Amino acid sequence: QNRAPMGLFMHAAWFNKSPEMLDALEFWIDEILATYNNVYFVTMNDVLKFMQQPFPIRDAVKFQGWRERCTALDTPSECQVSNTCVLENSALGGLRQRMQTCAP
Numbered sequence: 001q002n003r004a005p006m007g008l009f010m011h012a013a014w015f016n017k018s019p020e021m022l023d024a025l026e027f028w029i030d031e032i033l034a035t036y037n038n039v040y041f042v043t044m045n046d047v048l049k050f051m052q053q054p055f056p057i058r059d060a061v062k063f064q065g066w067r068e069r070c071t072a073l074d075t076p077s078e079c080q081v082s083n084t085c086v087l088e089n090s091a092l093g094g095l096r097q098r099m100q101t102c103a104p
Contacts, residue, residue, distance in 0.1 A: 005047045 015022040032039055038057055042050075055063055087097040 007044070 010025075015025075029041065038060075040060060050063070053063075083101055085099045085101060087099070088094070
């Protein structure tokens with residue numbers, strides 16, 4: 001049984017240009033979650049945490065590495081404070097990459 005993560009890489013501009021694609025993605029996610037009880041949508045950082053501390057799938061909801069960013073369903077899920085991160089690396093040829101995140 002393959003438990004390898006499947007990366008989903010998309011850019012927000014794609015959804016802005018084709019809003020129907022966001023509807024299709026949300027439909028697909030709903031179908032996957034309704035069909036399978038052992039599928040989790042997590043960040044790549046969360047995948048790395050799992051790889052560093054593997055655990056039985058039955059304990060996924062208890063895994064502290066994933067719970068630290070989860071919020072209760074009755075709390076706002078939107079980002080209250082946005083932080084801008086800048087990555088500058090010689091491997092990028094001096095190019096500076098910026099990313100906005102809700103993480104501190």
